[in-house]
Amino acid sequence: MDGLQELRDIWVYLSASPLLHLxxxxxxxxxxxxxxxxxxxxxxxxxxLIAVVLIVGALVATGTDYNTYFDGAQFVxxxxxxxxxxxxxxLYRQFAEVKRSAGALLVSVITGSLTAxxxxxxxxxxxxxxxxxxxxxxxxxxxxxVAMGITEQLGGLPSLxxxxxxxxxxxxxxxxxxxxxxxxxxxxAARGLALGTASHGIATARALQVNEIAGAFSGLAMxxxxxxxxxxxxxxxxxxx
Amino acid sequence: MLGYLTLILVCQLIGELFVTALALPVPGPVAGMAILFAxxxxxxxxxxxxxxxxxxxxxxxxxLFIPAGVGVMLHVxxLQREWLSLTAxxxxxxxxxxxxxxxxxxxxxxxGPEKGE
Numbered sequence: 200m201d202g203l204q205e206l207r208d209i210w211v212y213l214s215a216s217p218l219l220h221l222x223x224x225x226x227x228x229x230x231x232x233x234x235x236x237x238x239x240x241x242x243x244x245x246x247x248l249i250a251v252v253l254i255v256g257a258l259v260a261t262g263t264d265y266n267t268y269f270d271g272a273q274f275v276x277x278x279x280x281x282x283x284x285x286x287x288x289x290l291y292r293q294f295a296e297v298k299r300s301a302g303a304l305l306v307s308v309i310t311g312s313l314t315a316x317x318x319x320x321x322x323x324x325x326x327x328x329x330x331x332x333x334x335x336x337x338x339x340x341x342x343x344x345v346a347m348g349i350t351e352q353l354g355g356l357p358s359l360x361x362x363x364x365x366x367x368x369x370x371x372x373x374x375x376x377x378x379x380x381x382x383x384x385x386x387x388a389a390r391g392l393a394l395g396t397a398s399h400g401i402a403t404a405r406a407l408q409v410n411e412i413a414g415a416f417s418g419l420a421m422x423x424x425x426x427x428x429x430x431x432x433x434x435x436x437x438x439x440x
Numbered sequence: 441m442l443g444y445l446t447l448i449l450v451c452q453l454i455g456e457l458f459v460t461a462l463a464l465p466v467p468g469p470v471a472g473m474a475i476l477f478a479x480x481x482x483x484x485x486x487x488x489x490x491x492x493x494x495x496x497x498x499x500x501x502x503x504l505f506i507p508a509g510v511g512v513m514l515h516v517x518x519l520q521r522e523w524l525s526l527t528a529x530x531x532x533x534x535x536x537x538x539x540x541x542x543x544x545x546x547x548x549x550x551x552g553p554e555k556g557e
Contacts, residue, residue, distance in 0.1 A: 228503045247502050251509040258513065265513050272507035278497065279504045281448045283469035284455070285494035287476035288486055303548035311541030319533040326525035332518065339530055340537060343505045348467025358511025359518070363530060365509055370531050375538045384542045388549060393542035397534050400501050420541075422473070429466045 214263065220271025227253040242372040242405060247365055279344035286342075286425075289418045297419060304392065308420055311396035312427040315340035316435065335359040337436070338428055339367045342399040345425040349432055364399070371398025372405040387412040395420030444490040448497075451476045 213219045230253060231246030238244045258268055269276070290297075297304060316337045323333050334355030338346040343364045347357040375394050384390060391413030394402035399421045407414030455472030458464070464471070480486055512519070519526070 224506055225503070228506060247505050247509060250503075250506050251512065254506070254510050255513055258510070265511060268510060269507060272510070275504055276507040279508075280452050280469040280472075281445070282497040282501055282504055283467075284448045284452045284472040284476055285497045287451075287473045287480060288491060288494035289498065290473075290477055291480040291486060294481070300549050303545060306548060307541050307545035310544055311537050314540045315533060315537040318536050319529050322529040322532055323525060326528060328522055328525050328529065329518075332522055332526060336526060336529060340534065342501075343508060345467055345470055347508060348469065352467070356515065358508055359515050361505060361508030362512045362515070363526065365505060366527070367530055367534050371534045371538060374531070374535060378535055378538055379542055382539055382542065384546050386546045386549065389542045389545035392545045393538045396541045397537035404502075426466075426470060426474070429470050 214261070214267065217271035217274065220263075220268045221274055222271075223254060223257060223268075224250070224272045224275050227251075227257075240405075240408065242369055242401075245365070245369045245401065247401075248369065251362075251365075279347075283342070283344045283425075286418075286422045289415075290422045293415050293419050296415065300388070304419075304423070307389075307392055308396050308423045309427050309431075311393065311420075312340070312424045312431060313435075315397060315424075316428060316432055320439070331356055332359065334436075336363055337432055339363045340397050340399065341425050341428045342421055345429060349429055352433060353436060365401070368398045368401025372402045375402060376405075376409075388416045391416030392420045396424045399424070441489055441493055444487065444493045447490065448472075448476070448493065451479075 227250040228246060231249035234249055235241070235244050235246040254268070257263075258265070319336050319339055320333055323336050328336065332355075334353045335350050335357075337353070337355075338349040338360060340346075341349065341364070343361050346360050346364045350357045350360040371394060375398065376390075379390050379393065384393075387410050391403075391406045391410070394406050394413070395417030403414060403417040403421055406417040452469050452472035454475055455470070456468030458475075459466055459468045459471050
């Protein structure tokens with residue numbers, strides 16, 4: 200019984216320290232990556248999705264609430280801000296290409312950005328989705344750190360947005376390439392730009408594996424769409440609500 | 441390395457201050473990205489170590505979504521009610537966005553189309 204009590208004391212100590220949940224987050228991601236790589240980068244086995252499932256399972260099994268978990272995980276979460284700032288670097292690396300097709304690029308990404316937000320709102324509204332969920336759904340095509348910032352400003356639920364963003368990324372990476380083949384769009388720049396606009400970093404990671412031009416345009420579209428949505432969506436919603 | 445990490449944080453900090461002071465509808469880190477981008481344009485290049493710091497952050501971008509993703513725990517009831525409509529809206533909207541964006545870009549892009557798959 201003494202040993203059991205000791206174990207329990209250690210658990211109480213560990214579960215109150217940020218170290219445990221920080222480690223859990225990193226370990227679950229490593230496990231997710233391992234499975235994803237073993238499955239030949241199958242987009243269905245997205246490492247983020249696997250990690251989230253593993254962590255939620257562990258938290259539910261140990262009766263730990265989200266706030267306790269987040270006390271540790273916030274150190275990882277914090278880095279989303281600096282990572283967003285760092286998107287300026289890939290954007291700058293493609294600057295020459297950007298300038299060359301700047302007009303076409305801007306028109307495509309802005310139209311895509313409006314399509315993403317308005318179609319999600321319209322379909323969600325038609326299917327009877329609640330107001331909170333609609334506000335959280337609107338920035339779903341934007342990279343997570345920015346989408347969560349936008350939702351926060353709109354008064355939605357940032358943590359719900361994070362989930363919807365991840366599912367959007369996975370579905371675009373999976374279904375986008377076959378759709379583009381069906382539409383007979385063979386231009387790598389157009390393919391990459393569309394994937395990055397609709398499905399941010401997760402589709403960009405996928406595009407980079409297939410073709411360098413597609414990857415560059417996808418990353419660029421992700422950055423531009425983040426900027427366009429952050430500026431346009433609050434204005435747009437001002438008219439709607 | 442540390443100097444450039446500090447530079448990135450400073451850009452974010454200035455971005456946050458800028459957005460708050462002017463009540464702009466843009467998240468602070470996005471303003472920070474624009475500030476850093478403007479700095480790179482003014483300088484005319486990327487310092488090697490800054491590129492390395494950014495690559496480390498962006499290579500592990502997926503990891504950074506996890507704490508927020510685990511927040512799905514907080515919305516179990518809402519998702520039980522709305523998951524089907526949310527998923528439908530999300531997938532149809534994503535496919536529509538891919539089709540529209542690709543079609544416009546392929547149509548408007550200067551220079552002939554490159555060969556793809």
